[in-house]
Amino acid sequence: MKMLFPGLMFVMVIGFAGIRTAAAAGDMTAQTPVEVKVQLGDKDNSLRFFPATIELETGKLYKLVLHNPSPSAHYFSSETLARAVFTRKAQVLGPDGKTIAEIKGIISEIEVYPGGTAEWWFVPVKAITTNDLKCTVKGHTEEGMVGSITIK
Numbered sequence: 246m247k248m249l250f251p252g253l254m255f256v257m258v259i260g261f262a263g264i265r266t267a268a269a270a271g272d273m274t275a276q277t278p279v280e281v282k283v284q285l286g287d288k289d290n291s292l293r294f295f296p297a298t299i300e301l302e303t304g305k306l307y308k309l310v311l312h313n314p315s316p317s318a319h320y321f322s323s324e325t326l327a328r329a330v331f332t333r334k335a336q337v338l339g340p341d342g343k344t345i346a347e348i349k350g351i352i353s354e355i356e357v358y359p360g361g362t363a364e365w366w367f368v369p370v371k372a373i374t375t376n377d378l379k380c381t382v383k384g385h386t387e388e389g390m391v392g393s394i395t396i397k
């Protein structure tokens with residue numbers, strides 16, 4: 246019985262170390278992000294998303310890069326996507342491509358101005374299929390600036 250106690254302590258110490266390691270590995274926001282690029286409009290001012298179909302998977306960290314090369318401001322807006330992801334941050338890039346602002350908290354839509362780029366870093370936590378991706382600038386949805394998003 247006297248010999249059993251040190252052995253038990255050893256098992257407990259190793260056990261707690263194991264729990265700590267498992268918790269760190271479970272931090273999905275610490276992954277290297279999968280980059281997905283979506284262009285809002287184009288130089289000819291087409292009212293489209295390129296691509297208009299986006300496929301994602303739950304549990305992976307994504308860096309959704311939203312670039313607007315067009316002469317008009319555009320929104321990237323999907324209520325269903327916003328409710329199916331955990332947002333780590335959003336970033337605004339300056340003309341040299343360096344981050345000039347970082348926004349934390351819940352994001353539901355992002356407006357990108359002509360020539361601008363924003364990044365939305367998130368981890369999808371729910372499987373969805375939606376056609377509610379749209380640009381909410383007046384008239385753009387009606388002109389076809391819409392898309393679909395699937396999270397598997």
Ligand SMILES: [Cu+2]
Nearest residue numbers: 319380382385
């Ligand atoms: Cu638009």
